[in-house]
Amino acid sequence: MAPKTFKSVAEQDRYYKSLAPTFPYLNEPTASRDRDVLLVRAEQPFNAEPRLPQLVEHMVTPVTRFFKRNHGPIPTLDPANYTLTIQVVDGPTTVWRLDQLQMQFDTHEVMAAVQCAGNRRDGLNRVNKVKGVIWGPGTISNAVWSGVKLRDVLVASGVPADPAHSTYQQWHVDFKAYGLSAEDECYGSSVFASKALNPHEDVLLAFKMNGQVLPRDHGYPCRVIVPGVIGARSVKWLRTVTVQPHESLSFYQRRDYKVLPPQANATNLALYWDTISALQAMNVQSVICEPTEDSPRPLDNQPYTIKGYAISGGGCRIDRVDVSLDNGKTWLVARLFRPVSSSAARRNPELNDLPTTKHWAWTLWACQVESGIPKNAVLVCRAWDANGNTQPSEPTWNYRGVMNNSWFKVDIAKCPAALLTKAHM
Amino acid sequence: MAPKTFKSVAEQDRYYKSLAPTFPYLNEPTASRDRDVLLVRAEQPFNAEPRLPQLVEHMVTPVTRFFKRNHGPIPTLDPANYTLTIQVVDGPTTVWRLDQLQMQFDTHEVMAAVQCAGNRRDGLNRVNKVKGVIWGPGTISNAVWSGVKLRDVLVASGVPADPAHSTYQQWHVDFKAYGLSAEDECYGSSVFASKALNPHEDVLLAFKMNGQVLPRDHGYPCRVIVPGVIGARSVKWLRTVTVQPHESLSFYQRRDYKVLPPQANATNLALYWDTISALQAMNVQSVICEPTEDSPRPLDNQPYTIKGYAISGGGCRIDRVDVSLDNGKTWLVARLFRPVSSSAARRNPELNDLPTTKHWAWTLWACQVESGIPKNAVLVCRAWDANGNTQPSEPTWNYRGVMNNSWFKVDIAKCPAALLTKAHM
Numbered sequence: 001m002a003p004k005t006f007k008s009v010a011e012q013d014r015y016y017k018s019l020a021p022t023f024p025y026l027n028e029p030t031a032s033r034d035r036d037v038l039l040v041r042a043e044q045p046f047n048a049e050p051r052l053p054q055l056v057e058h059m060v061t062p063v064t065r066f067f068k069r070n071h072g073p074i075p076t077l078d079p080a081n082y083t084l085t086i087q088v089v090d091g092p093t094t095v096w097r098l099d100q101l102q103m104q105f106d107t108h109e110v111m112a113a114v115q116c117a118g119n120r121r122d123g124l125n126r127v128n129k130v131k132g133v134i135w136g137p138g139t140i141s142n143a144v145w146s147g148v149k150l151r152d153v154l155v156a157s158g159v160p161a162d163p164a165h166s167t168y169q170q171w172h173v174d175f176k177a178y179g180l181s182a183e184d185e186c187y188g189s190s191v192f193a194s195k196a197l198n199p200h201e202d203v204l205l206a207f208k209m210n211g212q213v214l215p216r217d218h219g220y221p222c223r224v225i226v227p228g229v230i231g232a233r234s235v236k237w238l239r240t241v242t243v244q245p246h247e248s249l250s251f252y253q254r255r256d257y258k259v260l261p262p263q264a265n266a267t268n269l270a271l272y273w274d275t276i277s278a279l280q281a282m283n284v285q286s287v288i289c290e291p292t293e294d295s296p297r298p299l300d301n302q303p304y305t306i307k308g309y310a311i312s313g314g315g316c317r318i319d320r321v322d323v324s325l326d327n328g329k330t331w332l333v334a335r336l337f338r339p340v341s342s343s344a345a346r347r348n349p350e351l352n353d354l355p356t357t358k359h360w361a362w363t364l365w366a367c368q369v370e371s372g373i374p375k376n377a378v379l380v381c382r383a384w385d386a387n388g389n390t391q392p393s394e395p396t397w398n399y400r401g402v403m404n405n406s407w408f409k410v411d412i413a414k415c416p417a418a419l420l421t422k423a424h425m
Numbered sequence: 426m427a428p429k430t431f432k433s434v435a436e437q438d439r440y441y442k443s444l445a446p447t448f449p450y451l452n453e454p455t456a457s458r459d460r461d462v463l464l465v466r467a468e469q470p471f472n473a474e475p476r477l478p479q480l481v482e483h484m485v486t487p488v489t490r491f492f493k494r495n496h497g498p499i500p501t502l503d504p505a506n507y508t509l510t511i512q513v514v515d516g517p518t519t520v521w522r523l524d525q526l527q528m529q530f531d532t533h534e535v536m537a538a539v540q541c542a543g544n545r546r547d548g549l550n551r552v553n554k555v556k557g558v559i560w561g562p563g564t565i566s567n568a569v570w571s572g573v574k575l576r577d578v579l580v581a582s583g584v585p586a587d588p589a590h591s592t593y594q595q596w597h598v599d600f601k602a603y604g605l606s607a608e609d610e611c612y613g614s615s616v617f618a619s620k621a622l623n624p625h626e627d628v629l630l631a632f633k634m635n636g637q638v639l640p641r642d643h644g645y646p647c648r649v650i651v652p653g654v655i656g657a658r659s660v661k662w663l664r665t666v667t668v669q670p671h672e673s674l675s676f677y678q679r680r681d682y683k684v685l686p687p688q689a690n691a692t693n694l695a696l697y698w699d700t701i702s703a704l705q706a707m708n709v710q711s712v713i714c715e716p717t718e719d720s721p722r723p724l725d726n727q728p729y730t731i732k733g734y735a736i737s738g739g740g741c742r743i744d745r746v747d748v749s750l751d752n753g754k755t756w757l758v759a760r761l762f763r764p765v766s767s768s769a770a771r772r773n774p775e776l777n778d779l780p781t782t783k784h785w786a787w788t789l790w791a792c793q794v795e796s797g798i799p800k801n802a803v804l805v806c807r808a809w810d811a812n813g814n815t816q817p818s819e820p821t822w823n824y825r826g827v828m829n830n831s832w833f834k835v836d837i838a839k840c841p842a843a844l845l846t847k848a849h850m
Contacts, residue, residue: 163588164624192782199589277811313812357617386702388828389814403813
């Protein structure tokens with residue numbers, strides 16, 4: 001199986017443009033978009049991320065601060081008429097109403113960070129121009145999702161429950177969304193069946209975040225949450241789920257969200273698409289959120305606490321975050337703040353001291369510098385995960401500007417002068 | 426649960442030494458150890474690795490070239506009297522004879538690389554002295570293992586077959602070996618139950634490698650193979666398997682095989698043990714095997730093929746290997762040689778074109794340089810895995826010298842003059 005092929009990128013662009021009408025952005029949930037909190041990167045489709053200091057004020061990101069990533073207008077779905085169709089190739093098709101999904105399966109709650117693969121795209125765009133929304137380091141947020149396990153619904157829809165069945169080995173679970181999308185007939189993606197069907201991978205059909213009904217911007221009334229994996233796979237406004245022997249044919253699986261090699265560019269990228277994996281789990285990442293180069297410069301003779309976030313993919317634990325004041329010559333070790341992230345541990349607090357297999361949430365960190373931050377400091381952070389992976393010191397450019405996890409730096413000399421200094425003037 | 430605690434490292438050392446008698450190394454399989462092929466790093470226990478050019482001559486490493494890592498004398502086990510005891514905490518205990526294990530369960534074959542967490546320890550020892558056998562970059566090998574699935578035997582021994590059972594979420598599967606070990610009562614380790622009990626994680630009780638009965642050095646008559654995970658968890662000469670609610674208490678799980686932070690040293694390391702995860706999956710790794718700094722310098726006007734290996738952890742695919750001739754300033758992209766590594770794909774060759782979820786084998790790579798290798802070249806390689814992880818440019822020291830995956834370099838100026846040049850003299 002292969003997606004539609006084209007003789008040139010120009011032909012492909014023409015094809016996808018022919019699918020994509022001029023979208024009506026007439027019913028956007030504008031009232032729920034707080035422009036004091038969000039930095040808007042694009043208006044149509046709406047794409048926005050929170051400022052970094054506000055992002056790490058809470059372990060669980062308030063809904064209003066959660067980044068928003070869209071590929072088209074926000075669909076308007078009526079929950080009374082909402083249906084989710086589940087198809088199994090060479091098997092049954094089942095149409096579920098929302099109340100059936102909510103009432104016929106056990107509820108599960110999972111704390112999980114969602115991160116866009118394009119987080120920190122701005123860093124690669126500074127190396128060389130990239131294609132895509134130029135995101136800063138704020139397209140990550142952490143929420144408590146509640147809903148039902150996708151596995152449970154798939155088994156009730158005719159997927160074999162036995163994990164030794166061959167479906168679990170090589171098959172894929174394909175998601176398609178309601179609504180229009182800029183680059184394909186609709187938004188779509190797939191994950192490995194071994195992920196979607198494993199009850200301990202905590203893949204949810206989510207109806208709520210942080211206890212609230214999902215806002216329209218986040219997939220109302222029903223979205224997928226695939227913990228540990230790039231946000232692109234957690235499809236919003238879920239319309240169909242297909243259990244099939246091949247990856248999604250969507251543009252967003254086969255053409256986008258891949259780390260193309262550096263020689264791939266707008267004229268030759270078709271040569272590389274099929275040789276590179278569609279991204280699933282995230283790489284190891286960390287970012288300094290306080291101070292930023294936009295916020296007042298820390299006083300150089302006052303204790304200061306550097307703060308940030310860290311995450312790795314596939315539920316892998318963050319074991320350590322190092323912080324440097326001298327551009328990576330010497331390092332301090334940050335204090336880590338880890339929530340209990342697995343749903344089992346959340347239900348059984350006495351399990352907290354056991355090594356948890358899955359760390360879906362982010363880890364926040366803080367590094368207290370008693371002597372103050374020197375005026376000429378270049379701050380750097382780097383995280384280490386439980387597999388021994390760490391971040392590379394330098395960014396390596398790729399055409400789509402995804403998965404930038406190079407050392408995050410804050411050049412203190414670039415910060416505006418501190419407020420206190422101004423008051424003294 | 427916690428392992429035995431000590432007031433000081435010296436007290437711990439005394440305790441473990443009291444357990445470890447002066448071992449009799451009287452029945453070592455010396456005849457099977459080819460010292461023309463292996464670089465011996467320690468005699469008692471026997472620890473040896475192959476030379477790099479020979480290591481990558483074959484996709485499947487010949488048994489004689491497979492690295493050997495031991496923590497004590499090689500046990501002498503009689504297959505007719507061999508038993509494997511399987512215990513489930515708060516459940517049954519079952520004793521299996523070898524012929525029962527071999528005859529009562531389906532046979533599975535898995536191609537998987539095994540890599541010691543101490544591979545490339547020499548690189549960290551050059552930064553600062555580390556504790557451990559000073560390994561080069563050859564403590565990795567790739568074999569076809571055959572045996573039975575550990576899951577099948579555990580289910581037959583009373584572990585619930587239902588993957589939604591709580592055992593799968595937080596429990597651990599503990600392995601103990603026959604024979605004596607230098608640092609504890611016996612060699613031991615554990616893996617997550619979610620790994621051991623998932624049929625698609627391909628955890629085996631192996632009886633053969635590359636079609637041959639396991640040699641004594643590699644665990645005869647029965648060992649565990651945990652694909653995608655550091656070699657320390659693939660316990661040889663398996664004596665007991667315990668399904669339990671906590672990690673192994675073994676020295677090799679709780680005290681060794683951890684990436685301690687750089688400030689941890691011989692006098693304070695006890696402060697850090699319990700804060701750092703026991704290593705499971707490997708980080709992303711690649712090594713140049715040809716040329717080496719010990720082999721004749723490539724002629725600078727002749728085409729030359731640089732060769733090596735790459736691997737990542739948890740079955741994550743290697744998507745790209747970059748090679749530099751100028752110490753990382755510019756990069757070429759290597760050609761990759763990937764075997765079909767999952768057991769399902771091996772049984773069904775028509776599945777080859779599908780994305781395979783699990784890449785247990787290593788990826789070999791080659792990079793042809795038509796213009797020849799310049800005399801002053803510094804070769805570098807770095808791999809990228811399907812999660813977007815890559816290797817750091819510089820090594821970061823840790824006390825036990827594990828998980829060194831910094832850029833691998835070959836300084837051509839250090840190679841002895843080429844043979845042809847000598848002949849011309």
